[in-house]
Amino acid sequence: MSSTGQTYGGSSLGAGTTHQETVPDVDVTGISPVPAGHLVEESSADLSIFGEDIVTKAQEIVARYPQSRSALLPMLHLVQSVEGKVSQSGIQFCAAQLDLSAAEVSAVATFYTMYKRKTCGEHLVSVCTNTLCAVLGGDAIYKALGEHLGEGGKRLGHNETVGEPGAPGSITLEHAECLAACDLGPVLQVNYEFFDNQTPESAVALVDALRAGEKPQPTRGAPLRDFRTAELELAGFWPEDEVDYRSTVDGPSAAVETLRGAKLAEDRGWTAPAMTDVALPEVEKK
The missing domain is CATH 1.10.10 (Arc Repressor Mutant, subunit A)
Structure with missing residues (x-):
């Protein structure tokens, strides 16, 4: 009886010998096309930036x-x-x-796209390129902004920044998946504030204003602020002074298009049928 066993591919190995044992170890860091020391060396991050x-x-x-x-x-x-x-x-x-x-x-x-791995500009411009906005012009807006903000003949791409990141007038461009404003598409956001019913021309004018140090009023929502201030607010920190607080958060939140159905129902006396209690089926207890 032969002391070798056949594999599915037709090759044979010595009895009791695994395939791994017949293959020499490979130095993966040695063959890496980029320096990979950080994969095997302990590193201590500098936390002094967090005072x-x-x-x-x-x-x-x-x-x-x-x-x-x-x-x-x-x-x-x-x-x-x-x-x-x-x-x-x-x-x-x-x-x-x-x-x-x-x-x-x-x-x-790394799971959520709202957390950035590269330093953002003073303003984060998010262009909705999901289905409805895309067909209404979102793709054209994203392309126009990329070409307009690009330098040296190279279009600005997704999550890329024009200007020194964080410096006044710097802009990070990204395409976003559904900004939940389909009735106002195509839309874009600047630091998560809405600018509705955009065109390539209006979007270009908007980023030019941002680069010039202006802060155009969003279509809806709070007055515009820079990306890092918006992040501090998302962390839950707001001005303590009531007047400053109100000036930060107050602004129109509902658009005419969003409320059109409710307005038609009001004008025409439409009402929804009264809700009736429906007995839920019994669920077997575990």
């Missing part, structure tokens, strides 16, 4: 929740208000504040 005021804010965020890990999302926004992105230092800062591993924080920070 005492940020640590205090982080603790305030944690105090809002019965379980500290629930504070991760707003704390990542807090990090972005400082860095304009979520860096490795930001990840380790959140991990230390919440008693999580860096891997747990990274899993969340």
